Amino acid sequence: MRRDVLAWPYLTGLVVLVLFPAMAAIVLAFTEYSGVQPPTFNGLENFSRIFDDSLFWKALANSLIFIAISVPLRVIAAGGAAILLHSRSRAAAVGRPAAYLPSVMPDVAYALLWLWILNPIYGPLTAAFESLGVTSPGWLTDPWATRVAIAVMSAFQIGEGLVVALAARRALPGSIYEAAAVDGASPLFTLTRVTLPLMAPALALLALRDLILSFQLNFVPALIVTEGGPRLATTFVPLYVYRAAFTYFRFGYASAVTVLLFAMTAAVVFVQYRLARRWRFV
Amino acid sequence: MSVSLRGVEKAFAARSAAPIPVLHGIDLEVPDGEMIVIVGPSGSGKTTLLRCIAGLEELDRGSVLVGGRDVTHDDPGERDIAMVFQELALYPHLTVRANIAFGLKARKSPPAEVAVAVADVARTLELEPLLGRLPSELSGGERQRVALARAIVRDPTAFLLDEPLSNLDPALRTRARVEIRTLQRDLGRTAIYVTHDQVEAMTLGDRIAVLRNGRVEQVGAPLELYDHPASAFVGRFLGTPPMSILSSEVLTPDRRKAAAFGIRPERVRLADADGDVKATVEVVEHIGSSTVVHLRTSHGELLARTPGRDVPQPGETVMVSFADRDIRFFESEDGRAVTP
Numbered sequence: 001m002r003r004d005v006l007a008w009p010y011l012t013g014l015v016v017l018v019l020f021p022a023m024a025a026i027v028l029a030f031t032e033y034s035g036v037q038p039p040t041f042n043g044l045e046n047f048s049r050i051f052d053d054s055l056f057w058k059a060l061a062n063s064l065i066f067i068a069i070s071v072p073l074r075v076i077a078a079g080g081a082a083i084l085l086h087s088r089s090r091a092a093a094v095g096r097p098a099a100y101l102p103s104v105m106p107d108v109a110y111a112l113l114w115l116w117i118l119n120p121i122y123g124p125l126t127a128a129f130e131s132l133g134v135t136s137p138g139w140l141t142d143p144w145a146t147r148v149a150i151a152v153m154s155a156f157q158i159g160e161g162l163v164v165a166l167a168a169r170r171a172l173p174g175s176i177y178e179a180a181a182v183d184g185a186s187p188l189f190t191l192t193r194v195t196l197p198l199m200a201p202a203l204a205l206l207a208l209r210d211l212i213l214s215f216q217l218n219f220v221p222a223l224i225v226t227e228g229g230p231r232l233a234t235t236f237v238p239l240y241v242y243r244a245a246f247t248y249f250r251f252g253y254a255s256a257v258t259v260l261l262f263a264m265t266a267a268v269v270f271v272q273y274r275l276a277r278r279w280r281f282v
Numbered sequence: 283m284s285v286s287l288r289g290v291e292k293a294f295a296a297r298s299a300a301p302i303p304v305l306h307g308i309d310l311e312v313p314d315g316e317m318i319v320i321v322g323p324s325g326s327g328k329t330t331l332l333r334c335i336a337g338l339e340e341l342d343r344g345s346v347l348v349g350g351r352d353v354t355h356d357d358p359g360e361r362d363i364a365m366v367f368q369e370l371a372l373y374p375h376l377t378v379r380a381n382i383a384f385g386l387k388a389r390k391s392p393p394a395e396v397a398v399a400v401a402d403v404a405r406t407l408e409l410e411p412l413l414g415r416l417p418s419e420l421s422g423g424e425r426q427r428v429a430l431a432r433a434i435v436r437d438p439t440a441f442l443l444d445e446p447l448s449n450l451d452p453a454l455r456t457r458a459r460v461e462i463r464t465l466q467r468d469l470g471r472t473a474i475y476v477t478h479d480q481v482e483a484m485t486l487g488d489r490i491a492v493l494r495n496g497r498v499e500q501v502g503a504p505l506e507l508y509d510h511p512a513s514a515f516v517g518r519f520l521g522t523p524p525m526s527i528l529s530s531e532v533l534t535p536d537r538r539k540a541a542a543f544g545i546r547p548e549r550v551r552l553a554d555a556d557g558d559v560k561a562t563v564e565v566v567e568h569i570g571s572s573t574v575v576h577l578r579t580s581h582g583e584l585l586a587r588t589p590g591r592d593v594p595q596p597g598e599t600v601m602v603s604f605a606d607r608d609i610r611f612f613e614s615e616d617g618r619a620v621t622p
Contacts, residue, residue, distance in 0.1 A: 173369070173371065175367050175369050175371035176371045176372075176373055176374075178336075178338050178358075178365075178367065178371065179365070179367060179371040179373075179432075180384070180388070181337075181338065181357070181358040181359060182336055182337075182338070182358045182359065182363070182365045183359065183364075183384055183385035183388050183389075183432075183436075184358075184359030184360070184385060184388050184389050185359065185384070185385075185388035186388070189388050193373075193384070193387075193388075194373060197375045198374070198375055
């Protein structure tokens with residue numbers, strides 16, 4: 001048996017589920033297509049419409065706000081969990097799967113769970129605030145509180161990031177921690193001068209990966225928990241594309257937005273990659 | 283300052299069995315300014331002992347005193363000792379300068395003092411041109427010097443060195459050995475040096491403590507241990523080539539004072555006719571300055587070391603002899619020494 005035969009299912013999936021739709025999106029971006037009539041070529045008209053569409057800019061701003069809140073939160077959560085849970089202790093052994101668990105929950109179930117948590121009348125988060133004598137922010141009614149809530153939701157689904165950060169933390173030799181202990185370094189000094197700088201390349205890689213992921217991972221919560229509101233505060237680009245395609249049947253226009261989003265993501269990745277290349281010392 | 287170990291016991295937990303004892307009631311006194319070398323084979327507990335002194339392992343029983351102060355329950359950073367690790371444990375993301383300064387900054391020393399101390403140590407160890415480099419940009423010998431610099435910059439009361447030369451090539455190791463010895467004498471600080479290399483032990487230590495299976499087999503000056511090993515194990519462990527241990531049955535009955543005896547290879551005389559024992563030459567090793575002859579007797583292997591190169595060839599039968607004053611008797615071939 002040829003060894004590369006094992007690659008065929010993967011390659012088939014890649015072509016059918018990724019490459020073909022991507023190529024189709026690029027082609028459709030230059031067409032007028034409602035899904036009923038055959039697509040008609042319209043040149044760069046979809047792209048010029050994007051720049052005149054205030055709703056697109058609103059969605060893009062929402063996405064960037066989400067990224068600005070969610071990426072640091074997720075990297076801090078993954079890095080922090082890795083630092084706390086890397087040891088071989090029994091508590092850490094229980095903590096690791098617990099921290100990973102939200103990532104294996106189906107997205108819709110996870111979103112529905114948060115819909116309950118954030119509920120302004122009977123949600124536990126509201127109850128927790130009230131028990132402290134503090135008025136709970138309107139998690140589903142105030143635009144900024146809702147944006148923060150969606151970002152916080154994403155900060156619990158850090159399973160893959162946790163695995164990367166755990167691997168980075170465990171790769172650090174124990175002897176340097178023993179050297180720091182003999183040197184009289186406090187835990188905080190060791191964390192800030194040894195652990196974090198040595199994990200920085202891995203955490204930077206995680207941030208890079210999360211930046212790409214964060215353009216997309218708000219789709220399900222925005223659709224199910226907030227439905228894009230309140231006052232369009234959580235209408236992120238993926239939801240905007242989805243509605244353009246499947247609510248208003250503007251497949252050509254939706255494809256053009258997707259292509260633009262892809263180009264923007266690629267540009268950001270390129271800049272970060274160039275920056276990350278300088279970060280080598282080990 | 284002196285370092286004292288009193289009844290130090292340590293066992294490591296095993297997953298499916300009873301704890302495995304590693305140190306069995308170690309007592310050791312290291313006077314102020316002395317360099318003691320703890321030597322022993324792999325698994326004898328020497329690194330564990332050093333880690334117990336550093337505070338990196340908790341004792342099950344016993345106590346550790348530094349300068350008369352009981353530090354058994356102190357954190358490693360509170361013991362005022364410095365340690366050089368076998369793998370050197372330099373911080374890979376910090377420059378040589380920052381590596382050396384790390385301990386002082388951790389103890390919140392004023393920046394001006396840190397700069398002066400780092401400069402002094404860098405001058406002493408000839409590290410000045412390397413201060414801006416990362417550990418990955420240094421050779422093995424340079425890294426080893428940085429690790430030493432990091433230890434001495436804090437001016438601790440005692441140094442612990444865990445096989446710091448094991449990753450160096452032989453030529454560099456010899457030079458580094460001399461440097462460490464000179465540095466320790468100049469600083470006048472107590473040093474506890476762990477190694478499994480008996481040449482390092484013989485050349486570095488004011489005294490040597492031989493460890494075996496978590497027990498101190500013998501403590502004493504290097505030549506005292508070499509000439510008067512307290513056990514067959516010490517005799518075999520110290521010296522290259524090692525002491526030969528044979529059953530006393532090869533001796534004439536009037537010379538037998540115990541079940542076994544040991545003889546250093548350089549004390550064995552090869553004779554053509556008259557001699558004490560008949561032996562067959564198995565292997566001849568020409569070291570250059572001398573020749574080591576591996577001999578097979580009716581009661582075991584015997585090594586002879588002679589300054590000349592004109593020695594019997596493999597397969598030849600020779601007579602060997604040894605003077606009574608060169609023989610050391612033991613209870614058995616693995617037993618304690620018997621005092622005549």
